[in-house]
Amino acid sequence: MKSLFSAFLMYSKIPMPSCEWKEENRRYSLGFFPLIGLVIGGLIILWRMLCYCISAGQFIFAAGAVFLPVLVTGGIHIDGFCDVVDARASFADKKKRLEILSDPHIGSFAVIQLCLYFIMQTALFSKIETFGETAFIACGYVLSRSLSGLSAVLFKSAKKDGTLQSFVRPSHKKITVCMELFFITLAAIVMIYFYPLYGVLCIAISGILLIYCKTTAYREFGGYTGDICGWFLQLCEIAILSAFVFLKLIMGVVK
Numbered sequence: 001m002k003s004l005f006s007a008f009l010m011y012s013k014i015p016m017p018s019c020e021w022k023e024e025n026r027r028y029s030l031g032f033f034p035l036i037g038l039v040i041g042g043l044i045i046l047w048r049m050l051c052y053c054i055s056a057g058q059f060i061f062a063a064g065a066v067f068l069p070v071l072v073t074g075g076i077h078i079d080g081f082c083d084v085v086d087a088r089a090s091f092a093d094k095k096k097r098l099e100i101l102s103d104p105h106i107g108s109f110a111v112i113q114l115c116l117y118f119i120m121q122t123a124l125f126s127k128i129e130t131f132g133e134t135a136f137i138a139c140g141y142v143l144s145r146s147l148s149g150l151s152a153v154l155f156k157s158a159k160k161d162g163t164l165q166s167f168v169r170p171s172h173k174k175i176t177v178c179m180e181l182f183f184i185t186l187a188a189i190v191m192i193y194f195y196p197l198y199g200v201l202c203i204a205i206s207g208i209l210l211i212y213c214k215t216t217a218y219r220e221f222g223g224y225t226g227d228i229c230g231w232f233l234q235l236c237e238i239a240i241l242s243a244f245v246f247l248k249l250i251m252g253v254v255k
Contacts, residue, residue, distance in 0.1 A: 003028035004035070010167070012036045013074040023170035030149040030167050031179030034187075037145040040069050041138025048134040062125035066118060069141065069237075080230020081117075082110035087221070094222045098158060101227045121238055127245045136194045140202065140240035143187040147210050148233045150180040151224060155214055158223030198247055202240045209239055 002025040005016045011033060019025050044065050051061040070078065087100040089109035128134055152168055153176050159165065192199035213232040217224050 004032045006167075007032040008036060010163075011076060012039070012072050014039065014072065026167050026170050027172050028175060028179065030152055030171055031176040033149040034142045034145040034180070034183035036072065037141035037143075040072050040141045041135075043068050043072065044138050044141075045131070045134050048128075048131060058126045058129070059122075062122045062128075065125040065128070066121050077230035077233045078114065080227035081234040082106050082114055083227040084231035085110045085113045087227075088216075094158075094220065097221055098225070101221075101225055117234070117238065121241065124238070124241045124245045127248065128241075132194050133244070133248075136191055136198065136244060137241055139187040139191045140237055142183055143191075143203070143206055143240070144233045144236035146180045146183040146187065147206060147236060148229045150177065150184070151210060151214065151232065152226075152229050153177060153180070156218065156223040158217070158221045158225050158228075162226060164224075164226030164229060195244075198244050201247060202243050205239050205243050206236050209236055 002019045005019045006026045007029040008014050008016045009018070010029070014036075047064045047068060048061060051057070051064070083101045083103070086103075086107035086109055087097040089107070090097060090100055092100070125137075128137055152164055153171060153173055157165060157168065188199065188203050191202060210232065213228065213235070214224075217228045221228065
């Protein structure tokens with residue numbers, strides 16, 4: 001339970017009982033990381049139901065669906081996304097890029113891409129119209145965190161210290177990997193149950209994106225960091241949303 005509390009205290013703004021900051025209390029924290037995605041997905045489904053009941057319209061639903069993950073997480077993964085964007089835009093060497101990741105300031109390239117990200121995400125959510133479609137996208141928040149947690153445990157780290165390493169070092173790796181695989185399987189089953197073709201496509205895209213991010217991280221940063229995990233997570237979520245919406249549009253044209 002302390003590992004569960006530690007995961008939510010670190011990666012969300014959801015109130016949890018405080019627990020002492022020591023390694024044994026973080027042994028399974030990364031394994032519980034996907035549960036935060038489950039909370040986000042559940043809130044988006046509830047928001048979809050509320051918007052339907054009050055006839056709020058698609059734009060209001062889309063704006064709320066973009067806002068809810070930030071509300072739950074406090075923007076911790078968006079911060080990682082911005083740091084990686086700035087570091088990559090610098091075209092500096094690996095050492096300098098890692099220094100940029102640790103810089104608390106945000107650069108112009110990150111601002112531009114973050115604005116475009118939110119605009120695109122809002123537009124895509126405006127095309128999510130049914131409860132089944134919402135449930136499908138909600139699973140993406142579990143899948144993205146499962147893959148992110150899995151990569152944190154299995155991939156080479158670029159730094160010997162940092163926030164991510166404070167969770168990776170004490171983790172029981174075999175159990176954590178099994179937990180992540182369980183959540184990946186669960187999310188995949190639900191996605192394929194609702195929309196088989198869409199599910200297979202989105203899962204495949206998520207896997208390809210994970211390989212791309214690993215290759216990029218190793219080549220440009222010398223390994224993985226917490227910021228890179230956040231960067232992958234944000235890319236994975238919008239990739240799933242994009243793949244679903246554009247396939248839906250294509251299938252509509254074909255019909």
